[in-house]
Amino acid sequence: MTQIHQLTRRLQKKNDSKIVLLVADGLGGLPLKPGGLTELETARTPNMDQLAQRGVLGLSIPVLPGIAPGSGPGHLGLFGYDPLTYDIGRGVLEALGIDFELGSDDVAIRGNFCTLDENGLITDRRAGRIASDVGAALCRKLDEITIPGVEVSVRPVKEYRLVIVLRKKGLKGDVEDTDPQATGVAPLDPQARNTESQETADLCREFLRQAREILKDDAPANFLTLRGIACRPEIPTYEEVYGVRAAAIAVYPMYRGLARLVGMDVLDAGATLETQLDRLEAAWNDYDFFFLHYKYTDSTGEDGNFDAKVARTEEVDTAIPRIMALDPTVVIVTGDHSTPSKMKAHSGHPVPVLLAADSCRFDGSTEFGESACLRGGLGQFEAKYLMLQALAHAGRLEKYGA
């Protein structure tokens, strides 16, 4: 158990407070030119600026200084789970990304359809990037595979990508990829990294044996490789560690999945920020903590579209009045990492944080932006500590010691 959760388990107390965590994915940015403004600083955000005046700002470090996180560690940090302690395997993330409900004994695997020649050597590691409907049809065939004592599920992701889930009590996930990362060679045999994972390696081998037979006439997708083989990590729930009933309102499956990992209830969110806010209002009396996820600040950043990221940031700002109308005890607006449109990628820059509550010690901020956050009252801190601030400002933590 992490130090943070040892503390929160011991100090948590219940009250009627409400906490809203609004995550604008990839919120942090960069100016395009020296001395310029970032996307967030360029955006017209009157509501967040007003919130900054009654709250405190800061910068969060998602993992460690300089480290750019993926969505998994980025969100775990915000949720208060040390992203270096809780390492989520790629197969698990891929399963979460298609809304597959992983159980605690599941091993999840990312699969890639590939093309083998007559000698069994890989000629295309992505099976000619087959269309998604072709991939889905092949997954339905593979889903018929049965192995005694194990529940096998095969689901399509997109094009040549799929997810395989093996469900059996006690299965471990330390098995090497079978993708040799090269053409002209045969796929690798599944190798366990430790004796506890030998059974999983054997099950993978049996799965691949049957798959080879089933797919033999389906060139260019006449086989598959396995990658990112991983167990669902053992993660204590929000209810356990914080004593809060938490709900996730996210449009994209990946974020619903990450929320489910930490025991949040996943609510139907519709497809837009408006429908997410409708859901928030409807569920307001049923939960203590709400995680709202907004994707497009990240995707526009990944596209390298500065102006579009500015516009999407302004859209986030429009959500604030409806949230504040509910009179939350604590509101946090932040990102899971930075995605500067200048870099077209997640980056390791610290992430703007805005926390507003009646108990804030005002820091003189007048607007929400990276430069203001650098001078903000929360300072620079590891993202994993954000939940402590949220709970504290919600009055949900007892004093530590006498």
Place this chain on the structure above:
Amino acid sequence: MTQIHQLTRRLQKKNDSKIVLLVADGLGGLPLKPGGLTELETARTPNMDQLAQRGVLGLSIPVLPGIAPGSGPGHLGLFGYDPLTYDIGRGVLEALGIDFELGSDDVAIRGNFCTLDENGLITDRRAGRIASDVGAALCRKLDEITIPGVEVSVRPVKEYRLVIVLRKKGLKGDVEDTDPQATGVAPLDPQARNTESQETADLCREFLRQAREILKDDAPANFLTLRGIACRPEIPTYEEVYGVRAAAIAVYPMYRGLARLVGMDVLDAGATLETQLDRLEAAWNDYDFFFLHYKYTDSTGEDGNFDAKVARTEEVDTAIPRIMALDPTVVIVTGDHSTPSKMKAHSGHPVPVLLAADSCRFDGSTEFGESACLRGGLGQFEAKYLMLQALAHAGRLEKYGA
């Protein structure tokens, strides 16, 4: 393995970037009077000020807040090696300081010539501070000592100080000093702190037995005491943990030795900053990472000479144009600790850091100095994280997790 190096081993990737780490030893300072300027703030440093405008500033904490480090931990921190995990014994530092190339099985010992009376009691723990040439001649005699199965090396340092190195596979270094830190008493017998170090204690005893015979007519230096007995620590190399080919360009042996400990190639640096820069230019295509060490900001600080430290800081500034002409991807200018001339000693004050790269989030800095660093975008951080920032801005780290 430290958490930092677990991450960098996993995330490291290669590219054509170049990183320059310019260490002005003891760079951090203090104003002489309240409200005054530090040495760095007093110095005219137009080139570093310009660099500060396109980069980010911050303050590094060498070990933990308030702790003044020696050169060893100061540099290990900058190199990304937790100075509390990698504890370098004094004997090892002394050997590094005379350019002795320590092997991985070496035990290094600092020796002090001393004076014994006819009863074998110490009358002078420094043997009357004999001249260096006298000490060197005695070391040549001691270097003749042979012990079966062990390679024994004895080298002079200065005046009454010497280094003894014992080389034998598997030797451990946990042996108590034999210097009783008092006169009127006999030197102590070498005592092992654990059973693994018993052999080393026995070898020390045998060495001292022979040395007593050899030196018996050499009063005032008719014996020696052993201090800081220590193994060369097991440290993974830069190549292993960061995947970079690193070169050190340092005038003083101690810093060459510290660089060698982490696997840097030590290049001939000449005797001046000019010759160091010549070497940097000549080696530019052969390495990914360059550590340049400049000593005189520390030595003038230790002398308590504020004006001389200012002048030496201005000399460091003159190096910037030649470095920038090479178009490095990342340039860092910092110190391994503070050496305020007001204190005439290493101090625990945080150390100014300047990092310049195209991917910096500008922090509005217009000059390089302690006050500007306090408001800088890097914040205050433990020095061991600096290498993560360097690698991140050089594009040499993959994203953590998906």
